[in-house]
Amino acid sequence: MTLACPAPRTEHTALLLGHGAGGRLSAELLEELVLPALGTPPGGMLEDAAVLPGASDLVISTDSFVVDPLVFPGGDIGSLAVHGTVNDLAMRGALPVGLALALIAEEGLPLAELRSVLRSAGEAARGIGVPVLTGDTKVVGRGAADRLFLTTTGIGRRIPELTPSVARARPGDQVLLSGPIGLHGTAVLSTREGFGFETTLVSDTRPLHGLVRALTPLGADIHTLRDPTRGGVAAVLNEIARDARVGVEIEECALPIPSEVAAACDLLGLDPLVVANEGCFVAFVAPRSAEAALQALRQRPEGRHAARIGEAGDEVPGQVVLRTLVGARRIMDLPLGEQLPRIC
Amino acid sequence: MTLACPAPRTEHTALLLGHGAGGRLSAELLEELVLPALGTPPGGMLEDAAVLPGASDLVISTDSFVVDPLVFPGGDIGSLAVHGTVNDLAMRGALPVGLALALIAEEGLPLAELRSVLRSAGEAARGIGVPVLTGDTKVVGRGAADRLFLTTTGIGRRIPELTPSVARARPGDQVLLSGPIGLHGTAVLSTREGFGFETTLVSDTRPLHGLVRALTPLGADIHTLRDPTRGGVAAVLNEIARDARVGVEIEECALPIPSEVAAACDLLGLDPLVVANEGCFVAFVAPRSAEAALQALRQRPEGRHAARIGEAGDEVPGQVVLRTLVGARRIMDLPLGEQLPRIC
Structure with missing residues (x-):
């Protein structure tokens, strides 16, 4: 797969912030580095959610959330992480059946803050009616992460009538x-x-x-x-x-x-x-x-x-x-x- | 669920490195903060992998990998992230059917280093015969993460004869x-x-x-x-x-x-x-x-x-x-x- 209007590729040797921005640099990183390195066939990872082999009614989506600040008007990283993954499943016409939640937290994060965003994630999941099935917690030293990152993975079941792609x-x-x-x-x-x-x-x-x-x-x-x-x-x-x-x-x-x-x-x-x-x-x-x-x-x-x-x-x-x-x-x-x- | 020999709880107000170490502090964090905050029934997240609702032959497991250094004798964060999740599925008697891979990377990470660990992840996955189905890439500013964190989520299908728990x-x-x-x-x-x-x-x-x-x-x-x-x-x-x-x-x-x-x-x-x-x-x-x-x-x-x-x-x-x-x-x-x- 190539870009419709391929721009001259800038030769970067190190990761830029823009590589994670969802724009042209992100597309280049995916097509020229991530997919070839993983050995994934081109075009394999471009949908919001992928169909599960051997269970074509099920789709899977994963997203890391690194929003700064953790709490913002209208939400926080907890509810955002649930909504974001549920929505990626929905974009393939699927309703969520289960979530997995992995935390990477920085040493020194106030427990009250952690509790608050996890409560928010739990409330968001209950509101949707999707269970948090499993999880993981890693703690890294001060300065090795900025407070809290969440990665949510969702499994969804496709509505049979819908086949958006x-x-x-x-x-x-x-x-x-x-x-x-x-x-x-x-x-x-x-x-x-x-x-x-x-x-x-x-x-x-x-x-x-x-x-x-x-x-x-x-x-x-x-x-x-x-x-x-x-x-x-x-x-x-x-x-x-x-x-x-x-x-x-x-x-x-x-x-x-x-x-x-x-x-x-x-x-x-x-x-x-x-x-x-x-x-x-x-x-x-x-x-x-x-x-x-x-x-x-x-x-x-x-x-x-x-x-x-x-x-x-x-x-x-x-x-x-x-x-x-x-x-x-x-x-x-x-x-x-x-x-x-x-x-x- | 309580610990067999409950130790006097230390009242922490902030996260310690030990909360992520897989020992008693990790258990306390999970039982006293994470599970109650998420509203998950006690005992729900203690296995290495969870059974998917409505598809009891499928299990799901997620793990974040924050190993330092990224490359070590015998492996690197890429192969480790694939093996770790495949093994969590295996501990529930399941063979892997698909993986999702989410990256959180620090601005300035050499692309050669990123390529190398992703190749290693791809080779590990191919060696096992499990496809990387979907993924996500986030980039955070310098100092907001230590080079690279990977989160792998795996879906496995249980071997019908095996029911380890x-x-x-x-x-x-x-x-x-x-x-x-x-x-x-x-x-x-x-x-x-x-x-x-x-x-x-x-x-x-x-x-x-x-x-x-x-x-x-x-x-x-x-x-x-x-x-x-x-x-x-x-x-x-x-x-x-x-x-x-x-x-x-x-x-x-x-x-x-x-x-x-x-x-x-x-x-x-x-x-x-x-x-x-x-x-x-x-x-x-x-x-x-x-x-x-x-x-x-x-x-x-x-x-x-x-x-x-x-x-x-x-x-x-x-x-x-x-x-x-x-x-x-x-x-x-x-x-x-x-x-x-x-x-x-």
Whole structure:
């Protein structure tokens, strides 16, 4: 698999922050180092969750969470780690059946803080109805880790009617977004020292399996689901365009960007399209079912702002284009690297 | 669940290195903080791997690896992360069907080093015949992590004939050890600056699923399997004694302790019984099948030094006793905390 518009590769010899940012550097690291080193066939690790060999109704997903700070408006690393993995399963049309939780903690972490985020993880899991089946705890010396990292792995059972996959996006698909964008990244940033802006921004961290389940009646017409976490909407649209060989055209005026997000992004010099989200997804849906999908999403509280934001085409496969408010068309590129370190 | 011999609880307010050492502090952290905070029923997370709800032939296990240094005699963090998780599945009588691999890496990690340990992980997985199904990569800033941490989660399918569980150990069981002890911990320590002893010690890191499969014909007579990683043989025997409410008596003269391990432990003031292993397991076997189990283990190269090391009894449930070379009996306690930080 190659990038649609391969940029000249920068020859790095050491890991950069941007290699973990979900953008072009992340894609390079995966394709040129991680997958070849592991000996994994190309294209094998590009979905949010993988199907289990010999049990094709089950999918597995793993994610490490390194968010800084551990607690942010609207959530903490505990609930985020549960939601993030449940959502990766949901993007393959699966409902969670069990979680595994591995902790790497720094010596000296206050036990009260550890208890608090684990309670939050437990509450999030109970709210979803998924058990934490097993876990692991490692402690490293002071300075060898920054307080607490969590890795959650989820097993999900696919809803038989749903078969979403990045590879199934096709020209003509309507592109839907299940909720407003930019909230998680700007909420986390608003807590960081030095940014010093007062806001009422709250992360959108939440489980999305209920919204996905609501799409069940539309079955195979739900072609692709992806949640725009690291790298934001720009990254997932580019990945879908590249891997499914479709073009994507997005209407800027249709993007649900809350005014607080727009204001924070103005202040910080960020593009809301590359800011991480933890509570919405992008759906590519066959045209005949797009309206029904929107209606189904809007009937749930977490989908009430669902909107159609664009359409897939076949003009320039691999390219994502933004039609701006004044009617101009500009290419929405895969972000290069890190704008927002340790956002999830 | 309570400890067999509850020690006065020390009231800690912050995490200690010993909380991650697999000893008494680890048990306290798990029972008094992690499990209650997560809202997990007591006893739910004490096996090496958990059965998947709705798919009782499948088990799941997760482990984070923080070994320092990343490369040590006989292995590296990549192969260790694959073996460790495959072995946790094997201890529930399961053969691995898929792995998930999550990386947390420090900015500035040389890409050559990353490539090398991932190749090692890939080779280990291919050698076992288990695919790496999915993964995740996070990069944190310099100083926020020590080079590289790996978290591997494995899914295994249970061999139908085998039903090993800590709860199934019972009085009369013969206690077997599949290979020599103390190699991994002393090999890793030998590389650390300041220890400065020259040795030919090599970690025993290896997959154990083949040895477990060799026990298949003995079926339900294989009561309990545990690999003595963190906390060593002393920790796993104490955990089994505590959770199965049996006493355990071990013959010191029967313990397979290589002379280099004994010499290194003398030099470092360590007890080989608490040193971590990554390539052997303890088995509690019904008496009538003990000899057959030993024979089956010894027919494979990684089991050629398998030995009977003791017996389970019912005199003092929860207590592990070592019968020394001169015939004295001393209690082998659960180690308190950390002798060997970041050994796995």
